Amino acid sequence: MRRSLLCIALLLAMGLLAGCGNKGPLVMPPAQPGSTVAPAASAPAPATSVPLPD
Template sequence: MRRSILLFPLCLVTAVLAGCGNKGPLYMPPPKPAPAPTAAKVVPAPAATTAAPAQH
């Protein structure tokens, strides 16, 4: 009887530990490719229009 009392918790702990975690080889997701560098959109500066002073 004493042997059964000691054996049951041991089997229970073994079964619980055996069921933990992932099985099989380690899985690493494929690396995401780096985003392609995009050319900065060059916005032309507004043309500097200097109005000549009106001469009367």
């Protein structure tokens, strides 16, 4: 009895988890006309020079 309840609970959990998420193809939406994305400004690399031993 306990084993059948465990199996039913596991099947129910798997069924509920299988229904999660977006449906359909995973594609980017079409771009809106006139909207352009500006490139991100790159930050200069930090100056971390370590003196070499002599």
